[in-house]
Amino acid sequence: MRIGIDFDNTIACYDELFHKVALEQGLINNLTPANKVAVRDHMRSRGQEADWTELQGVVYGKRMKEAAIFSGVLEFIAYAIERGDEVYIISHKTSHPVIGPRYDLHAAARQWIEQNLIWDKALLLPSEQIFFKPTREEKLAQIERCGCDLFIDDLPEVLTSAAFPRQTEAILFDPEGHHRLPDTLSFATWQEIMVYTGMDDS
Ligand SMILES: [Mg+2]
Known part of the structure; x- marks a missing residue:
């Protein structure tokens, strides 16, 4: 097969990592649940679409090893x-x-x-x-x-x-x-x- x-x-799995990096960058606060979709939705709801796109580059690139x-x-x-x-x-x-x-x-x-x-x-x-x-x-x-x-x-x-x-x-x-x-x-x-x-x- x-x-x-x-x-x-x-x-x-990037759930924890998105949360960690977004927290470090001050893009979310501790109340946002530690998963990718929650981080994305929180940022989108605040009009941070460009920040979200850039955050993905950091997570999938520089911080990928985590x-x-x-x-x-x-x-x-x-x-x-x-x-x-x-x-x-x-x-x-x-x-x-x-x-x-x-x-x-x-x-x-x-x-x-x-x-x-x-x-x-x-x-x-x-x-x-x-x-x-x-x-x-x-x-x-x-x-x-x-x-x-x-x-x-x-x-x-x-x-x-x-x-x-x-x-x-x-x-x-x-x-x-x-x-x-x-x-x-x-x-x-x-x-x-x-x-x-x-x-x-x-
Ligand atoms: Mg996939």
Whole structure:
């Protein structure tokens, strides 16, 4: 089986980091809950759209190494490989932030992967199985090119796109239950995705 996985907010978790950096920069106060959507909504409600865009550049670039990994991702990928599946990371990510300092976002993400996607002291995925694409269209084309049987993403827009490959099963990763998609399977944890894909050995 070929399994494709999105990167930002599906493997890498930025909730705490957005909150931390926004607090440091005085963009929010302690009352804002420690998750990405709460930080974004708070800033938008105060007309700080440009600050929000710049904050994303800082979090995905300069501060990327502080991002967390979602619980269960490592086990999922390790078990998938162990049973003979092919696993790809396919992400839509621009090379540099839209505004603010020109951090190399692809390099930051690859470094994070080298430090975090470790299982039994070895890197789980070779770099040839990791794709960062500058546009959503190119991401969707890569999902097709990899022949994914399954693709896991936190963004409904990706999974419900007309360009999403017809032979690929879509799985929405939605830890906070933000969405309700009528025709798409949705899970809140990687542990649930493991059960669904038959990798649960408990
Ligand atoms: Mg994502």
